[in-house]
Amino acid sequence: MTLEELPTDLPVPIDDGAADHLLGMHLPSIELRSTTGDTVDLSEVGSPWAVVYVYPRTGRPDQELPEGWESIPGARGCTPQTCSFRDRASDFAAFGAEVYGLSVQASDYQKEMVERLHVDFPVLSDESMEFGKSVRLPTMEAAGMTLYKRLTLIVRHGRVEHVMYPVFPPDQNAAEALSWVRARLAAKSDPAATWNERYARSTSVFGQEPNSLVAEELAGLSPRRVLDLGCGQGRNALWLAAQGHEVTGLDLSDVGIAHARELAEVAGLEVTFEVIDLVDEWQPREEYDLVLLSYIQLPAESRRIVHGKAATALVPGGMVLVVAHHLDNLNQGVGGPPMAEALLTEDDLVEEFAGLDIERVEKVLREVERDGVTKTAHGVVMRAVKR
Ligand SMILES: C[S@@+](CC[C@H](N)C(=O)[O-])C[C@H]1O[C@@H](n2cnc3c(N)ncnc32)[C@H](O)[C@@H]1O
Numbered sequence: 001m002t003l004e005e006l007p008t009d010l011p012v013p014i015d016d017g018a019a020d021h022l023l024g025m026h027l028p029s030i031e032l033r034s035t036t037g038d039t040v041d042l043s044e045v046g047s048p049w050a051v052v053y054v055y056p057r058t059g060r061p062d063q064e065l066p067e068g069w070e071s072i073p074g075a076r077g078c079t080p081q082t083c084s085f086r087d088r089a090s091d092f093a094a095f096g097a098e099v100y101g102l103s104v105q106a107s108d109y110q111k112e113m114v115e116r117l118h119v120d121f122p123v124l125s126d127e128s129m130e131f132g133k134s135v136r137l138p139t140m141e142a143a144g145m146t147l148y149k150r151l152t153l154i155v156r157h158g159r160v161e162h163v164m165y166p167v168f169p170p171d172q173n174a175a176e177a178l179s180w181v182r183a184r185l186a187a188k189s190d191p192a193a194t195w196n197e198r199y200a201r202s203t204s205v206f207g208q209e210p211n212s213l214v215a216e217e218l219a220g221l222s223p224r225r226v227l228d229l230g231c232g233q234g235r236n237a238l239w240l241a242a243q244g245h246e247v248t249g250l251d252l253s254d255v256g257i258a259h260a261r262e263l264a265e266v267a268g269l270e271v272t273f274e275v276i277d278l279v280d281e282w283q284p285r286e287e288y289d290l291v292l293l294s295y296i297q298l299p300a301e302s303r304r305i306v307h308g309k310a311a312t313a314l315v316p317g318g319m320v321l322v323v324a325h326h327l328d329n330l331n332q333g334v335g336g337p338p339m340a341e342a343l344l345t346e347d348d349l350v351e352e353f354a355g356l357d358i359e360r361v362e363k364v365l366r367e368v369e370r371d372g373v374t375k376t377a378h379g380v381v382m383r384a385v386k387r
Helices: 078-087 090-096 106-119 130-135 170-189 191-200 210-218 237-244 254-267 300-312 347-353
Strands: 031-034 039-043 051-056 099-103 122-125 137-142 145-148 151-156 159-164 225-229 245-251 270-276 286-295 314-325 357-371 373-385
Touching: 031 347, 039 357, 051 078, 051 170, 078 090, 078 099, 078 106, 078 170, 090 170, 099 145, 106 122, 106 245, 159 170, 170 191, 191 254, 210 237, 210 286, 210 314, 210 373, 225 237, 225 300, 237 245, 237 254, 237 286, 245 254, 254 270, 270 314, 286 300, 300 314, 300 347, 347 357
Parallel strands: 051 099, 099 122, 225 245, 225 286, 245 270, 286 314
Antiparallel strands: 031 039, 031 122, 051 151, 137 145, 151 159, 314 373, 357 373
């Protein structure tokens, strides 16, 4: 059997949790030698996407495999994996995704491999293991060598958006990574369709009660002009209207807005709802006393735009309230989008609302029931006032 073929009876690697911490991580700035002759800094890749597949060790046709190699779960298959990425190079390029291989082999050893297999993308050498130690890549010992376990990172703007671990079978890895990027791009390119589809399944996807953090922060406020951005099916807007506020709700989902209007009518509440894209269409004017952003879950670039507009929409003395899923929710919590770029930290909020007086910004842990089990949701709340 050649190195390019994969035995059918290989032991299957299990998920030992050793890659959990990588999700959401900003990759460190470390120069790695590439088979192209340059160096690559993975903190700078991923504009818009990079796929970094980390593998233990490719063999060579003129050398025996290390003893016992095929009986180590996850060891065999680096050459078929590399060939699978080589064969889909044009598909990745069509999505703007760069591909990188990475292992602990010396760059010269890797160069022989890329020339023999006609691989066009850069294969990176972490021979000193500086990068692997810095991000705590899981390792295995084989034939006296310390090697990386096979895993694949999908990176956007230097941050790990998705981790594939374990990777098995290795020759399917490129196709699976490609499917992930394709699905993510579909959701990003047509958020209205994605949200419409979700709302079409139920008129209360997030329940009909206001979000508890919103209710805690805003209960008892004297009546004012309120703007609910990304109001969805209107659970917060309706509650605010019932508290006596003059409420406008904006959202790009016409299905969500139709549900919100129906619920307002049933409840006999006056609320202005409008279908609009907050990133591309909405032109804010300084006219609201309170702007609410409850779990809008926008990608970081769009979120910055909307946060800037939210501040513009406030009158002097007006208040903005943001409640969102925290970045830590990705690997420590439950619920929320499984994408680092749509999650927030306290620092993101402080930076994005730097022109306002921030009165409260903090991480909030909440116990939630999922399938009869109590779990913790990691949220973040920010309240700020325009001078
Ligand atoms: C998780 S839901 C939250 C809905 C509501 N704020 C709540 O807490 O129930 C996110 C909402 O943001 C809306 N949204 C996402 N991107 C948007 C955009 N660019 N412009 C307007 N609304 C957007 C979606 O349609 C969706 O209704």
